[in-house]
Amino acid sequence: MRIGMEILTEIPDSFRKPAVDLFLDSLGEKIVPAMGKRSRAEALLMDSLRGEACFLAVEGSNLLGMIGLNTSEKVFVQAGLRDFVKQVGLFRSLWTLPILGTMEHPIAADEIYIEMIAVSPNARGKGVGHALLGRAEERGMALNKARLTLQVVDTNPRAKKLYEELGYSTTKTYNTYPWGRLVGWSFKKVDYMEKALAPASV
Numbered sequence: 333m334r335i336g337m338e339i340l341t342e343i344p345d346s347f348r349k350p351a352v353d354l355f356l357d358s359l360g361e362k363i364v365p366a367m368g369k370r371s372r373a374e375a376l377l378m379d380s381l382r383g384e385a386c387f388l389a390v391e392g393s394n395l396l397g398m399i400g401l402n403t404s405e406k407v408f409v410q411a412g413l414r415d416f417v418k419q420v421g422l423f424r425s426l427w428t429l430p431i432l433g434t435m436e437h438p439i440a441a442d443e444i445y446i447e448m449i450a451v452s453p454n455a456r457g458k459g460v461g462h463a464l465l466g467r468a469e470e471r472g473m474a475l476n477k478a479r480l481t482l483q484v485v486d487t488n489p490r491a492k493k494l495y496e497e498l499g500y501s502t503t504k505t506y507n508t509y510p511w512g513r514l515v516g517w518s519f520k521k522v523d524y525m526e527k528a529l530a531p532a533s534v
């Protein structure tokens with residue numbers, strides 16, 4: 333763990349905009365082209381990120397990274413259909429939502445799902461991602477979940493390698509090509525990965 337790094341279990345107001353920026357800078361490819369403008373995705377996320385469903389890694393006033401977690405009880409991005417339509421309009425929603433929906437993951441009662449993880453580019457390769465994934469495991473065990481799950485796209489082999497090193501294995505692969513092209517996705521396949529969690533000791 334980096335010296336001076338602190339893990340927060342909420343999103344203080346001063347970190348909300350940096351958290352949204354990190355989300356969109358790192359993973360915006362999945363939603364910004366579909367929404368048409370980055371400002372729409374920003375507006376949606378500013379209102380909908382839930383601090384109690386994430387961990388932030390910070391160093392002083394710098395945001396180093398974050399991980400967002402979904403369970404059947406609580407989700408990280410608390411935005412519904414109505415919020416999406418409000419930002420992009422009905423017409424765009426009608427053709428983009430069915431495609432975006434292919435990456436939606438219904439959460440089973442026994443799982444904790446990594447909705448997103450991102451580390452700021454100048455803090456990568458220094459253990460921040462490991463620290464955040466470790467917290468996710470601890471939270472899963474504390475909630476008595478049996479498995480930690482995630483999705484990773486085929487254009488991100490380094491992230492997949494990191495997950496494999498940490499004991500995740502691929503349980504399913506599905507195609508997003510060619511329809512994903514319509515919403516700007518450059519990836520063609522997505523892997524579901526999961527890791528079994530040891531039960532919490534009593």
Ligand SMILES: CC(C)(COP(=O)(O)OP(=O)(O)OC[C@H]1O[C@@H](n2cnc3c(N)ncnc32)[C@H](O)[C@@H]1OP(=O)(O)O)[C@@H](O)C(=O)NCCC(=O)NCCS
Nearest residue numbers: 358449450451456457458459460461462484490491493494
């Ligand atoms: C994937 C990510 C969260 C890893 O965080 P990190 O803090 O760099 O990870 P750590 O330092 O704990 O571990 C480093 C390992 O991460 C992997 N890695 C993935 N992308 C990396 C990157 N851009 N730079 C450095 N390491 C990266 C490597 O396997 C590396 O292992 P190595 O040291 O054996 O090469 C980070 O690179 C990132 O934010 N990437 C962009 C967003 C993203 O792809 N999120 C995952 C979506 S599924």
